[in-house]
Amino acid sequence: MSRKNITFCIAGLWLVLALGLIGYKQRILATGIKVLLETVPVDPRDFLRGDYVILRYKISSLSSIPGKSNFNRGDRVYVKLEPVGEYWEAVAMKAKNEIERGDVVIKGKIRRRGVVEYGIESYFVPEGKGREIEKNMAGRSKVAVEVIVDKHGNGIINKLFIDGRVVHL
Amino acid sequence: MIGGIIISLLMLVIAYAVLRTVVIAIFGGNRHGDWLRKQLPLWEGKEIINTEQSGMIRQFYHLDNGQQKKKTDAVKIILIIGAIFLGVGVIFLVASNWRKIPAHIRTINLLLITIAALFAGYYFSYEKEGHPLLGKSLLFLASIFWGSSIILICQIYNIPSSGNWMIMLLWALPVLPVAYFFNNKYVFLLASALLIAWNFLYNSSNSAANYYYPVLVFCLILPMAFKLGAWVNINILGLLAASFSCCFVEYHWQYSWLAIFISGGLLVYYLIKKEEKYFSAASLSFIAWQIVYFNAAAVKRANFYFLIPLIALFFFTYRDKLKKSLCINIFSAILWFHLMLYPYSEVFNDKYDGITTLVIQLFIGVILYLIGMLHSESKKHFAGLYKSIGFATVAGCVYLLSFKKMLIQNAGFEHGFFFIVCLALVIAAYLLLIWNLYKHPVRTKNFKMELICLAALFSGSLFILFFPALASVNTVIMNTIIFLLAVVSIFYGMAIRSSGVFNSGIVIFVLLIITRYVDVFWELTEKSWFFIIAGLFMLIGGAYLEKQRKKVIEKWGAE
Structure with missing residues (x-):
C-alpha cells in the first residue's frame, strides 16, 4: 500500500474513532431518560481539560442505597432510580442480571470509603468559572444535575441547575 | 491532579529526548571525532600519515558527515520544539x-486541523x-x-478524571500507525509515554492490575521499537515501572501475577x-514480584516459590556471563x-528488628565473600563481584555495629529463632x-590476609x-x-595493585x-574546639593520606 493511501487510512481511522465516540455519547443523549439528581460540589483543576466542578450526589454514598449486601469494592453495580418528589433517588442496588424490564438504572462502580462512582462526577466549565460557580453554590443554593441514562445504565450530564435555573456558561 | 502529572510526565519525556538531541548537537556526541578532525591535518603536515591514510581514517570514523549532521540536528530540534x-x-x-464557539464547531475545527496536519506531514515528507x-514535525504535530x-x-x-486512562489509550x-508507517520516532x-501514563491511570482508576499494558508492549510496542530502531529502553523502563508500581498499590494477589508476568515476558x-x-x-x-508477594501475603507467608526463578536467573547469569545481572x-x-x-x-515470637537484620546481613556478607573466593580463575569477574558486594556488606554492617548505642539495642537479643538462623549462617560460612x-x-x-x-x-x-549483653566489649x-578491615584492605590493595x-x-x-x-568529642560543651581540632586533623591527615596514596599509585605506574 502506498504512503498516500496509508495517510487516507489513518485519517479515516481517526475520523471514525472521533465520530464514533461522539455518536455513542449523542445516542445516549437522544434516547436516554432524564433524571434529576441532587448534588454537593467541590472545585479542583484538571490540567488535561481545564476547570471542572467535582460533583457528589446523594446516590454516591453507599450507605444511602438499599440492597447492597452482596457487593464488594471494585464491583460493577446498577443502581435503580425512582423519582421521589423533585429528585430521583436510589431505591435498590442490582447486579446486571437482576435488572428488570422498565427499570431506570445507572451504572456505577464501588470505590473506597463506601463511594459509588457513576462517571458523572465532573462538570467542565470555562477557565476561571469554577470558582465563581463554587461561590454561588457555597450559600444555601440548591444544586442539581440533569443526567441522561440509557437502558444499559450509562449516564451523561446534560444540565447543571442552581436554584432551579439552568447554568449557562 | 493526575492530569497534571501526566502532562508533566509527557513534557519530561519529550524534554529529555529534545535535551539529549540538543546536547549531542551542541556539544557533539563525538568529541573524539572532533579532536581527530583537528589532528589529522597536523599529522599530515608532519608527514606522520599520508593523505590517503588520512582519508581512510576520515572515512572509517565518518568524520566528514559530522558538520552536516550537526546542522540537521539543530533544524530538527527547532522544528520539533515548534511542534x-x-x-x-x-x-x-x-x-x-472557551464556550463562545459552540462545541460542535470546536470539534469539527480541531478534527479538520488534525487531518490537515496529517496530510501536510505526508506531503512534506514524501511528495515535496x-x-x-x-514533514516529520508535522506528523508529530x-x-x-x-x-x-x-x-x-x-x-x-x-x-470524569477517572476516565483519563481511556483518553491516554484513545x-x-x-x-501508532503514524509512527510505524512513516518511520516517525517522535510519534x-x-x-510510548502515553501508554506508560495509561497504565498508571488505569491502575489507579480501576483499582485493578493492567495486564493489557505488558501484553501491548511485548506484542506490539517492542517489535515496533526494533523496527524503528529507537526507544526500546523507555518501554523496558515502562514495564519495570509497571512492575514496581505493583509494590505501592493496594496489595492484592492479582498485582503479584502482573509483576511475574512482566518478568516472564522480559525473560x-x-x-x-x-x-x-x-x-x-x-x-x-522479579524483585518487584517478591515485594508484591510479601505485601499481598500480609507479611505472613514466606515466598519459597521465588527459589524457582532465582535458580533459573542464576543459571542464565552464569551460562551467559551476565555481570550486571549477577549483581x-x-x-x-x-x-x-x-x-x-x-x-x-x-510464628516464633522473636523480633526481626533492625539489629537482627544487621547481624544476619553481616553473615550474609561473609558468605558472599567466601563464595567469591571459591570462584575459579575462569570466572574471575564474578569472583570480584561477589567479593566486592560481600566486602561492602560486611564493612557497612560492622561500621553500623561499631556504635555503642546500636549494640546496647542488641543487648536484648534473645537466643530464639533468629539466633539459630545466625548460627546456621555461621556454620554455612x-x-x-x-x-x-x-x-x-x-x-x-x-x-x-583474607583469612x-x-x-x-x-x-x-x-x-x-553469644554475649549480646556485653555492649561495651562488643x-x-x-x-x-x-x-583491621581498613588496614588489611590497604595492604591487600597494594599487594594485588587494585586502587579500588x-x-x-x-x-x-x-x-x-x-x-x-x-x-568522643561531640559531648564537649565548647563546640568551636571540636570543629577547629577536627578541621586541622582532617587537613593534615588528608594531606598525608593523599601523599601516601599518590606515592603508591605512582609506584605501581612506574613498575
Missing part, C-alpha cells in the same frame, strides 16, 4: 474550555522534496492534535534477543532471604571456609551472638574489626576515625 509548543498550546486552548524534517481532539470530546461530554493507539516516543525477550538489558530488567521485575540477582537473593525470614518473627582451604592448598600472602579478616569476623560476630570488638581496594581501605579508615572522633 511541541503548538500542540501544547492547542491542549491548553482546549483546556480553557527537500523538507523531510518539516498531527499526533498531538489528535490527542487534543480526544480531550475536547471527553470534555464536552464531561467524562490517544496513543491511533497514532513513537509520544505513544522470553532475552532468550530471543540475547541482550543483557532484558535479562537485567527481568531480574529487577541484581545477588541483591534479589539477599532480599528474598530477609523477606523469607520475616514472617517467622510472628565455616563450611565454605573449609572448602576454600581445601581448594587453595597453596597459601599465598593475599590469601592469608585473618575472616577469622576476626567469625570470632567477633560469634562473640556478639563495641571494642567491632571497632577493632573495622580497623586500596582506596576503599582508606575510606573505611577515614570514616572510622571521623566517626569515633565525633562520638
